Amino acid sequence: MKKRLGGRRQILSAFLPVLAAAALLSGCQRENPAAVTEVSEESQEESRETEQNSEAGTDASAAETSSGDEKGEDLKHQEKTQETEIVEDSGPLPKAEDGGWVENIMLGTDIHYFSDSLTDGGPCFQEMVEYGDGKVVTYIDQITDAFLDEVVKLRPDALVLSGDLTLNGEKASHKDLAEKLHRVENNGIPVLVIPGNHDINNRQAARYEGEERLPAEYTTPEEFRQIYQAFGYDEAASEDPNSLSYLYELDENTWLLMIDSCQYSPVNKVGGAISEATYEWIEQQLEAAWDAGVEIIPIAHHNLLDESEIYVDECTIEHSEQFVDLLETWDVPLFLSGHLHVQHCKRSDENRGVWEMVTASLATPSCKYAILTYRDDRSFLYRTRSLDVEAWAKKNGQTEPELLDFKEFQTPFLRRVFYNQAVAALREVPEVSDSEREQMAQLYSLLKYHYYQGTAYQVQDQVRNDPAYALWQDAGMATQQGDYFQYILEDGVRNYNRLEVE
Template identity: 35%
Template sequence: MKSRIKRLTILLLSLTVVLLILLLFPLLPYESGKTERIAPSLSSPPSFEIYVATDMHYLSPSLHDGGEAFQQYIEAGDSKLLQYSDELMDAWAEQIIAGQPQAVILSGDLTNNGEQASHRQLAEKLDYIERAGIQVLVIPGNHDILNPWARSFKGDRQYKTEFITADDFRQIYHSFGYGEALDSDPESLSYVAKITDQLWALMLDTCQYKNNLELGYPKTNGSLSDSTLKWIIHQTEIARNHGAEMITVMHHNLLDHTIFSSGFTLDNADKVFNVLNESNIHLTLSGHIHIQDIRSYQGLTDIATSSMEVYPYQFGVLEFDTAVSKVIYQTRSVDVEQWSESNGVRAPQLRQFKDYGRDFFHDQSYNKAMNALKDQGYNDVQIQNMAETMAELNLHYFAGTVNIIDEKWLSSPGMKLWEQAESGFMSKYMQSMAASAKENNHIEIHYSNTSP
């Protein structure tokens, strides 16, 4: 009798443990093809904000000493403010916590060249944001994974440093999307995450990094496989069945944002566009080109937010109004000056960051134009006029504010010389900038959960 009671007691205890496990852990992420599980209810407030940033190109301070090799690397680069990427990220983290958005989305090129040290230190900063109760979601960019260009800088030399694999990326950023995914694509680092019950994020890995080590460089192009497109169709059907709107996030562009679209717009953009459009998706968030630009086509808008590491060091803010199914996008600059003041930072470059950052980008653009115009048959005054015009337009082009540039620059002697110049990259680039005189920092989009 005692033996039977003992067995019954053990059985009851076992059942109790099983029930507790099911109550405490009912909603673990599921694998594709298994029964779908929906994450805990995240009620949608009447209005909320999402912050979106891209191309942070974060470089851990542990990987450079500020020496000769590092300075040469910056001067030869594409105007990224790598010398202050740590401070820029810290300032933004404080700004995020003060603003308390519903979520923060990072759309790739999280690190300079995929250095493991940069990834791990950035993850620590993102953890600081999540511990403040703010959801963080990330996807990789073409610089982030299996990048043979990963380098550290010491004295007058560059040194190879450890990069990461796709599995490493999933592990390092487990807490920032991958560990809370409703579903993950078995063919890539794409996944779906819930922001609220009515808003889900389709986070797409568009990068082609598998052959980087054989190539010896990080491949720039992006695309989505047919299997991933089928997975997307399935995920959008699930979202629609649950009355949820989806926004899509990818590193590469869905629509052409400049005349130099090769390597920036998805290689199979038409096919991807058709899938998203037929799935009633209205908004895509991208980056990659480092330029602030907004394009719309057939009811689908692709917002390319400018690089946070490049002038004007800004990020996007999406304000959702669920009562009228409307989202407003606008940009804000990272407030490095406020962060410097509140943290007692005395470096003048950071205390007057707006001026310093503008001058840094202007001077880099000016010097590149001066070098490109040498031996082109222009005199010194003409070269200076053309370089100054190029630098001024470039400031507005990257900021998405060509629409408010002073007319004197568009009719300046330097601009006239550019218009008369022989066809070449710089000449086409100038024409592209001048043709971008439209609003690129603000848009209102109306959406609906109903099928088309």
């Protein structure tokens, strides 16, 4: 086993008492820092993407819409919409070579599982799905089963679920999901979970009957740990007494630091924060890993970095610069999170520091999960795959047309949600005419769809050359969606689905 350089304990002996001043400490980097290869520089893949984009862009721009629904505009069924996507590697997971070791960790986040026992599928439930934020709650049971089948097939070293396990923390949803997870564990694959902001003490927990939305039993912190005790907690090498964080020793080479970044006392909040007591516990785990010469991978629900400059308060952990300094001080190279629902990645410093990979929501098309391959030389490969719901549906005898033709269903579904969001916002801008609102909403739905996929760079030219672009630059800036529209254009300039650090 590779052993780290010594002396770190002496350097940081006074760290805990002055944790609030962590920004004053400088990080300690190893010799021969890792070189970064970003997928956007891989010309062969780019060539294939360009061919796909030319076809998909035409289909997307030709989408027809209807208007007049008092509850929000809707897209007509698109005869054929080809989803622009990256070329994904779909082969088996890498294995160790030449006596080294490789860890393959599968990442699923923001499943937002919802128990079938809590809905009759009536109009109130359907309205929640259609005018929500893009989660395919109607088929989340089947999506979850398809994902877990994929986990068993690929046989990673661990499956990590980084929060928002349920729609709104319903106890029935937690129990049903936990029952499904046993199948993965029974196949010899460890499952590790942490809560998200939706999961605990959530007073929005609900069930749907006909046209009514009724309260459902929510889940306390103690109940969360009890329900998921077999998925990390009972096997933890260390548990934080002040949160639902824990340390899991994957093997003699790698430890997983599962961090509870949520605020739920007395009720849940959207934003993330970590208490000083939990920071002290995290520091102890980082030091223990350093002394043992073991790699440690931190995972949380909320974002370490400002992955979205529009939703900083809601997405980035409060005072996260303190956390960044802590991780850099202990030479931690990467951090995994979710929460944003957008496929994204960022580095704490342009040329050095911690890489954060944010995996998109499994509940939101194109239902992505991620695979992290971490090697003994500290190089790693992070890439995403879109869940093949169609293949699973056909194999398992499903009859719903939306599942059997999921690739045709998912893109119009998510674009329709984003279209409805834009129309609702633009109705508050009186100088925008009906026809202009129609054009603007279509363009917004196209751009935001690709941003969620981590592929907004593919439609930059198409968006900027569309007549509705000028309308967004003018009247659209009076809305929050206008700010988001502009931010996506500025941020969506690379492929966020693959990152390789060598």
